[in-house]
Structures are given as structure tokens and as C-alpha cells.
Amino acid sequence: MISLRKSFATNLRRERLSLGLSQEDLAHMAGLHRTYVGLVERGECNISIDNIERLARALGVEATELMK
């Protein structure tokens, strides 16, 4: 199980790249650390719902778009 984490990781990276943002850019926009964004995009971090919301808002997408 724990496939939602992997889907989120994949979707996050895709959305970030589609906006031409670096991990550092996105981290800055979301108020998070660059290394944390890297961990999340590799599925190595069990991200919390508050940080899911921060990243979705920074990307301008609904959180559900990152969870499909």
C-alpha cells in the first residue's frame, strides 16, 4: 500500500515542471525548505495535510489534483 504518497510525488513533480519551477522556486513559494520538496518528490517523506495544502496553493492547483 502507501501508493497515494507515490502518486502525490509524481503529480507534484509534473505540476512543478509544467510551470518551469525549480524545487527551490517551489519551496520558496510554499514556505518550505528545498530539500524537503526533494524528499516529497521522491516519496521519501510522509507529507502532512497542511503541507499538501501549502504546495497545492503555491502551484495554483487543487490538492485533489495532486492526489489522483
Add this chain to the structure above:
Amino acid sequence: MISLRKSFATNLRRERLSLGLSQEDLAHMAGLHRTYVGLVERGECNISIDNIERLARALGVEATELMK
């Protein structure tokens, strides 16, 4: 901000009650503690994506259904 947490809390409670489950029932089905489910339903817990997946699976819904 941090409204996603509140939406999740509301949706989780609604879905649980629609299935006639107690917090203890749901906790048991998801492999979590009863008091933890209560915290999540009151929005007092910054739930992780892995536990979002556990609760969604236990309820038989997509995680996105709990995040709207």
C-alpha cells in the same frame, strides 16, 4: 489558511457516519487508534498522507473524496 485540514475532518466524519461506523470501528479498520481518529475529525491533527490513504481505504472511498 489550512482549510484543507478542516475539509478533510468534515468529510471523514460524514463518510464514517454514512457507513454507520463508530470512531472505534473506523480506527480498527484502518489500523489506527480511536483517539487519533477523534483528533483528525476535530481538525486537531495534521494527518499524514499515509494515514489519509489508510482511512480512505478503510472507508472504501478515494482519498480525493475526502479532500474536496
